[in-house]
Every structure is written in structure tokens, then in C-alpha cells.
Amino acid sequence: MAQSPTARKAQNNYLLIILDSCRYDSFVRARPKVMRSLGKVEKRWSYASWTSPSHYNLLMGLLPHTSPKHVYASEYYKHDILRYNERLGAEDISFRSLVPRLNLPTFLKDSLGYKTHAMVSLPVLNPKTPLNTGFDSYRLMDKHNDMRAMVHELRFHEEQPTFYILNVGETHYPYALPQEPPDQWPRISGVHGVFKHLDDEVVGGKLLKKKDKFFDDKKLAELQARQIKAVKYIDNVVEEMFDLLPKNTYVTITADHGELFGEDGYFGHGPIFHEKVFEVPFVEGKLR
Template sequence: MLSSRGSGKLLHGTRFGWAYLASGALVSCLFLGCQRSAPPSSILFIVADTLRADALGVYGASGNPSPELDRLASGNLLFERAYSVTSWTQPAIAAILSGRPPLTYQPGEKLYVSPNHPTLAEQLRARGYSTAAFVANPVMAPELGFERGFATYRGFGEWQRGPGPPRFDKARAGEVSSEALAWLKQQPRDRPWFLYVHYMDPHWPYIPELQHASKFWKGDLPTPEAIEGINIQIRERTYTRAILALARDLYRGAVAELDASIGVLLREAEKHAPTGLVVVVVSDHGEEFGDHGDVLHARTLFEEMLHVPLILRTPDRRRGQIPTPVQVTGIASTVWETAGLGTSPFPAANLLSARGQEGPLRAELFRFPPAVHHAAIIDANWKLILALDGNFLLYRLDTDPKETQNLATTEVATIQRLQSHLGQPSPPASRATISNEDRERLRALGYDFQ
């Protein structure tokens, strides 16, 4: 069942293995590696749900929506072309946390994180890290395996029951940051920590605080009733062009609200990382606002869905822009090795290594029912999409970044070359087991797999 942990509900205790950390010598051996001269760095891992790359100023957005993240990017490492593995949350986060490609994950299965594949949190905890996750997206339910390795796993928001479809009251970034900071301030100074913070603000429904919406809204500020009406029209796909523009402005306001809260978290994290700090900011996928004739996400693999922001702060404060296409599966290895933990145990390579920047990249999506396989290959400036109707779409991203000119009929050789990388799809999605209640909850979050 898709669910969230409500206010104040924490997962913690001896089943997460605090007992074996009782010995100070053992703790030291775990996170010092018994041979290191200094402990590894602490890790702040931020996921901004549904944040398309071009919504940030550092990726070209106008109106100064993200001064905090722009500042972080300017003084650290910015991956200009980072790609998700799919266009919805569960398989995307499973891939990020386990360093494995999307072929491992089957939409609709009850366990999205395979117990056979240790996650970043599990591996870090085994090395003596304090671990905690503060997660605002209810589809990352603990029973699906996302809580593995976290001594504290805190969900936000509540499903509202009553007449009509279910409704989820999502938490704002400020609430999520506040609880994450409270945990952080309780951590001992002599032990590294791994703090995973997953924000929900840019995800539909778009309901930014008015102080942030006012930065982008033209005319009188909307009433709560007007905002709700706009969101309903987006979900039901009954919007006009004017409503779509208003929804985009609300989304930008949500990004601004998120950015401000992340800034507070970043400044506080610096004060609580005496052995050094690694910071990752990434998104699970993007969002569409009519770019290719639709809205929301989980339906296509165009750039507005797959191109996500990725910012990395290393303990030695390396700076620069990385223009090579990379994929989010390499983040776990990058974090591990950048924190000073030695060779990564994850299959995908460190994104700062030559192997981590090798192409091509693959993304995939299932829609069900019926079982339809949808895949994409990105290789340098070329992108091949296997569309839902079985036809190919081919784009040259350096000259056509918005994917408006399909070159499939004129670049046959390129299609043949890229097609060889598509490989075999995952098992048929008809094997998926999603209950009616789960399906209704997904729909309440804007998902519609029909």
C-alpha cells in the first residue's frame, strides 16, 4: 500500500542495529576503516522532487527563482547534463540509492528496492554513519524498502479520507527542513552522518506560499480557491493555455519556496560537519507544462522529464561545470568515494571518473495497463526514444534541445547505432500488482497510468 508516516512517527530502535555500535572502538574502526588518519565526511543528500533542470537560474531560468542553489552551484560542481533513469519517483529513487539501472525495477511491484542490492544508506550505516531520512513524498513508503539503512525514517503529510477520491496534504519545505535540522543538531561531533532530505514542493498540486508565488504571478494574487481550481484543471487535463501559464507560475513559486528552505539547511549543515561535508542536490525527474502536448509527469521521456539538476559539493570544494551527459545511478559511487570511504561498492561508476562519464545513457518507463515499454538512449548529442506506439523519435540535442525536430526519417544510420543500446525491456508490466487503493492514491498525486 502506498502510505506515509504521519507527523511524529519515526522508525528507529534496536532493529536498525544500534546495539552493535555500542563499542566506541568498533565505531572508530567502522568509520575510520581502522587504517585511516581521519574520519570520512558527513553527507547531506537533497532530493527536490519533480524539479526540472531549467527551473533553476543556473540552468537558464529567468526571474531569479533559485538564488540559494545558484550560489551553491557557482562555488562547487555543476553537472550540466544529468539524466534521471525514468520519469516517476519510485524507480528513480531506487536507482539513485542503489546505484543500479532501471531494468532492476518493475512498476507496480510491492518492493521497489531489491533486498539483494544494498542501498547507500545501508552501506554507510555499516561503516558507522548516523543515518536519517526526512521524506515528504508518500510514494516512498517504508514498506517498499526505501527505509532500509536509515535509523530514522520520517514521513510527512497525511492521506485524508472521506467522500470522493483520497487527498494528500503535503508538507512544505520549511517543515521538512526544520525536522531535519532538529535531528542534525543532536548528532555527536565525532561521528559522520548521512542525512537524506526529500522535498515535495514542486510536485503537483502547485501550492506555494503567496510570498513566493508573488515573484512570478502577474496581477492580483490568487485566492486558495483559485489555486485549487487551477490544479484540478491540470490534473484532469481540461486546462486552457492561460490556465497552463498560471500553473507554470505556481510551479516557479514552489521552486522559489523550496530554494529558500534549502538555503537554511545548507548553512546549518556546514556548522555540524567538523570532518568535512559532501552535499548532493538532485531531482528524481522533471515536469511538463505543455512542452510536448501534455502536463505533469510519468508519461514520456522527453528532456523536460529526464534532464534534472545535479550539484555536488566536495570536501575540498572543487569547482567547475561538467558538460558530459551523466546518469543519476552514478551518484551513490560519487558520494561514497568523495566522502573518503575508498572504492565504491556500487556498480555504477563515480561520476567524476572517466568511466562515470561514458555513454550511452538509458532511461525507461512502463505504462500499465496495458504493458507498454517506453525507452530512451542518450549518446553525446543524440537522443533516441522508442515511443509508446513502437515508432522511433530521434533528436539532436545540441541544435534542438527542446526536441522539436524528429530526425528519424533522415538519420537511419544513427537510429540503427543507438537502437543496439536499447537492450531488452524489463519483464512485462502486466505482472505488476497495484491495488485499486494504491492506484487511487497515485491519481490523487497527479499520476494517471491509463
């Protein structure tokens, strides 16, 4: 493949890891040692409140944002896209570089000579959606909660850099680890979910009154504890992954949106406007 002058300057493989539904305080409470080794963990904000629209933004190159005051939105976008020069080990990447397609995999593939791959866990991200644009391969995994299977499928190319997006499902409801039998997963009933079964599980909504259903503070705390446990588990998988990655690899770890565990009467995510749906962790850095 003939590469542009900018492509010859792109030195890094790039992994974008999305912990589905992982809200910021769950990540912090898990204290994941390996993931935190990449750099400072930031509280950022998702552009959307559920999986599909958030991933459209991510694949536009728009990662979860900070919330600066007295800044024009266009200036923030320009500044944020400039960070791709560091992530990719490249030069001269700007917001204008992504126009008119505004599609990160296409830009990486066509302009910088990357091999581009996606492995996703949630059915709403399946390969028949428009998300599958600009990828050499795009795979819906056999299980929704098995990041380790993704790690075993990672392949890198000596002759050109590689980009992966990994949508990780262990942190999504029911917050189940691969070895946990499905009959032991929590089952949620009594949720007013506008898109209740959109991703084969409850997305979220307003809780019914306690007298009508089983929701209580203890049960909701147990559900968040499951998400925290999932983050700790993923940290071990990430440690295994880091041992396999080439050293010239830059890794960004974040979430597509957060989750509600009873705050103001809500559970889950979806068509809900609440800060806990938008709060996500963000940490990134280059392997040394």
C-alpha cells in the same frame, strides 16, 4: 560501533536533497543564489520518470546521470560511484563497495559507520515501502510541501557522520508553498493519467483537446511559474539550513524527475517518454 579502516577516513556528513518533479529549466529560471553557491548547475538525466522508481535508483547510489557518448555503461557507473569518495571525505569507495546490496544507506551505515535518516514528502515513498532499508529513521512528513519542517528536524552526531535524504515536495504539483491555503491551489482536470491519483495528486498524461477542457498555453505557463516560484522559496529555506549545518557537510541537490507543461500535448510526469520528464538540475559541493 566498531568501524572499518575506511570508516575512520569518512569525514563528511552528507545530505542528498531531492526537489520532487523539479525540471532543469524551472530551476535555472528561478536563479537560486544559495543553491547555486555549491557549484556549477548541470543538466542531468533521471533514471526514471516518476517518484518511486527514481528514488530506488537514488538509494542504489545512482544519482542522475550525464549522457556521454562512446562509453560503456559499466564504466560510467564505476566513475560515478567514485565521486562518493569526495562527497563522504573517504577513500577506497568503488562500485564494488556497494555490491551485493546496492543500497547506499546500508553501505553508509554498515561499512562507514554513518547515522542514516530519511524525511520524505510524497506518500508513495512512505516508510512501509522497500525504500525504507538501511535507515536509522525514516519519516513521511505531516505535510507534502514543508521543507522548513525538515530543516528543524535535522540532527547531527559528533561521534559519527550523518547521512540524510530529503524528498522536498514544494516543487511537485500543485507547486504550493506552505502558507498557501489549499482552496487556492490549482486543480487539474481533464488529464488522461495512467496513474492519475497514485501520489494523491495528478501524476500526468496526455492532455484532452482544448475544446473539451480548460487547458491552454496560458494556464500551463502559470503552472510552471508556480514551480519556479517554489524553487525560489526553497532557496531561502536552504539558506536557513546552511546556517545550521556543520561545516564538514557535503550537499547534493537534484530532482527525481522533471515535469511537462504542455510540450507535445503532455502534462506532468509518469509513464511518459519525453526528454522534459527526464531533465533535472544537479549541483553539489561541500560547505566551507
